[in-house]
Amino acid sequence: VATLRVRFALNLKGLAYEEIPVDLAHGAQCDPEFLLVNPQGAVPAIAAGGAPPLTQSLAILEYLEESHPRSALLPADLQGRVRVRAISLIFGADNHPVLAPRVVRHLGDALRADGAQRLAWVRHWFRQGLFQGEARLANDPHTSRFCHGDALSFADICLTSHAIVARDFQVEAADLPTVTRIVRMCLEEEAFERALPHRAAGAPA
């Protein structure tokens, strides 16, 4: 999900990139070679212009916005920016970290949660994110074609990356009309469609 956020943003900004897949299923994010890139052992990490690799997808979005202001992904006004960032954090802070692989692994290690319980956990927090997104976006006059007015923003990136992986986990969203509609609008954008996981380097066949 976090890697997808960065991929969406790079495409929306029209920036070219080369992707080096990290095989999370086999723990490659903890190989010594990758830990030199990100000591936290997590993806994504991006290298740009000879600087040290950048980590943390939300920090990378802010970096891309500052370094490539064209095709703005934050509104021009202060109130709009705080709204977009707050919506983004519903996904990027409140709900997605709770279903991250290291957390799910710890459920097994510390609480002996079995496979079905771990899957239910993941699905619960995907659903919570969508549900909270709906509560925040529905009946808000600032919500329009996209999460914030008629321009794409960080919020659409964070919602859509969450929603499409939730869909892979068969998480129900049909009763959440606002988020369902916005995700559909986003996926009609070429920049989003081109970034989808099945198109990514290293994706399982």
Next chain:
Amino acid sequence: VATLRVRFALNLKGLAYEEIPVDLAHGAQCDPEFLLVNPQGAVPAIAAGGAPPLTQSLAILEYLEESHPRSALLPADLQGRVRVRAISLIFGADNHPVLAPRVVRHLGDALRADGAQRLAWVRHWFRQGLFQGEARLANDPHTSRFCHGDALSFADICLTSHAIVARDFQVEAADLPTVTRIVRMCLEEEAFERALPHRAAGAPA
């Protein structure tokens, strides 16, 4: 922890505020009256200048930085800003949301985790945050008196709020010299000391 982040930032910016405590232990964040303020039923939420209430502590920090640029809490350079935001997210995204009350409650509801297991969960993720913070900060030439050079930033706010609540939970940090030292330096600052939980409105005696 999230409320503490905002309190630290307001004090560092020298901004006056009135605090209205929300009794989380009795679920007051889900009262209809508070849900009008924040439909997500979470603290903090701040009201400024007649605008709709602001939610999500990390979005509020960005808002305060943009609206009150004096006593800057982000570095002036692009690389510095992405580093500070990435460190902040180790606490604000990767680890703190995982130990939030609603997550701990769900451990009980979905996995029948008992009180001791729930406490161990909270302590584990407090520790993980500090451990990952140490890995990120130690041996990095940009780490100095504080997380990023010699000026306070979002990263110090997020580290210190995490660390002082971790201490309340008796989480071990003596083997993490860099974070321990930086937290100690921060707490020598009047703006931090004045914001500590035992000084806050509505704190349990």
